[in-house]
Amino acid sequence: MTSLSSHSPGALAAICSNLAKACEKQYRTEEFQLFNTLEQYFSKHMEQSVGKHLDELTGLIQVDLNETFVTCEQLASEQGDRGTLRALTWGKKVTSIHKSLLTRYAKQGEKLLDNGDLYICEACGFIAISSETPAMCPICKAPASRFSKVQ
Amino acid sequence: MHAVRNLRLCTKDCLCLFVCPTGATDTETGQIDFAKCIDGCRLCVDACPSHAISLILETYPEPKVKESTIQKALNILLESKVSQEQLCSSVASNSEKATKALATALARSTRILAEDCARESAFMLPQSESVRQFLAELVDKPYGEDFPYDAVKRLLELL
Numbered sequence: 594m595t596s597l598s599s600h601s602p603g604a605l606a607a608i609c610s611n612l613a614k615a616c617e618k619q620y621r622t623e624e625f626q627l628f629n630t631l632e633q634y635f636s637k638h639m640e641q642s643v644g645k646h647l648d649e650l651t652g653l654i655q656v657d658l659n660e661t662f663v664t665c666e667q668l669a670s671e672q673g674d675r676g677t678l679r680a681l682t683w684g685k686k687v688t689s690i691h692k693s694l695l696t697r698y699a700k701q702g703e704k705l706l707d708n709g710d711l712y713i714c715e716a717c718g719f720i721a722i723s724s725e726t727p728a729m730c731p732i733c734k735a736p737a738s739r740f741s742k743v744q
Numbered sequence: 745m746h747a748v749r750n751l752r753l754c755t756k757d758c759l760c761l762f763v764c765p766t767g768a769t770d771t772e773t774g775q776i777d778f779a780k781c782i783d784g785c786r787l788c789v790d791a792c793p794s795h796a797i798s799l800i801l802e803t804y805p806e807p808k809v810k811e812s813t814i815q816k817a818l819n820i821l822l823e824s825k826v827s828q829e830q831l832c833s834s835v836a837s838n839s840e841k842a843t844k845a846l847a848t849a850l851a852r853s854t855r856i857l858a859e860d861c862a863r864e865s866a867f868m869l870p871q872s873e874s875v876r877q878f879l880a881e882l883v884d885k886p887y888g889e890d891f892p893y894d895a896v897k898r899l900l901e902l903l
């Protein structure tokens with residue numbers, strides 16, 4: 594078990610929102626709400642980012658794609674950890690989508706959404722620009738009902 | 745094991761109501777009454793034409809703790825995704841229109857990726873030893889006055 598002291602408030606927020614979702618799926622409503630309360634505390638105390646522009650994200654994403662995902666995948670396949678491999682495969686695809694969205698945004702700027710809205714797959718994080726709700730997630734195959742429109 | 749109804753799938757045709765021997769499926773809340781549900785009966789599960797009812801376990805087997813090497817690697821990815829989320833959130837709150845929308849979408853999406861890392865590293869099942877340890881460590885942390893210690897203590901009781 595890794596110690597908590599190594600986690601940033603943002604990571605603690607993600608751990609808690611992950612556990613809130615897990616409780617919700619088990620119909621444990623009280624636990625769901627309690628983990629959400631914790632998530633809100635940690636989100637509020639997330640470090641204020643120094644970054645101001647979305648183009649700063651591209652570099653961080655490239656490090657993930659070139660190194661961080663690769664290391665995780667190697668370890669997961671050595672250990673035969675199928676769950677992790679599945680998550681990493683989708684995670685890497687979604688991260689590549691982030692990269693291509695940023696490339697489009699660099700070219701089109703504020704015109705990016707002239708012909709569509711942003712939709713996010715709540716299951717895997719895939720983001721689409723589309724004039725209507727996507728029928729199916731191309732990455733994890735979740736149905737239209739798992740998409741939300743980003744306002 | 746007791747039955748739970750997924751309200752998103754339920755089509756309200758009520759076959760579960762007449763097969764249930766105890767009336768557990770007939771409630772105002774739409775959820776099945778745990779107290780009346782017979783352990784492992786599953787009549788309503790098989791009767792429902794919309795596959796809206798399933799049985800869930802009262803206790804789960806303890807998940808295997810992963811190797812520290814993979815936990816560490818996943819934590820590095822988790823922190824990376826979280827710092828990207830922070831960057832996107834701060835851009836979202838300082839911009840408008842398309843930039844704001846894109847930054848918001850990216851922040852939500854990276855959070856989902858961060859949650860996947862958290863789940864795979866050690867936090868898959870809420871009622872597990874690693875989550876209880878996590879909560880026990882939180883109770884001992886000297887966070888500020890606004891930290892919801894009561895929520896952590898209640899979770900330790902429930903899980």
Ligand code: SF4
Pocket residue numbers: 749753754755756757758759760761791792793794795796797
């Ligand atoms: S049988 Fe299934 S669809 Fe019909 S009311 Fe019961 S849960 Fe809903």
Ligand code: SF4
Pocket residue numbers: 746747763764765766767768769776780781782784785786787788789
């Ligand atoms: S499992 Fe049996 S007792 Fe429980 S709600 Fe379904 S039909 Fe009723």
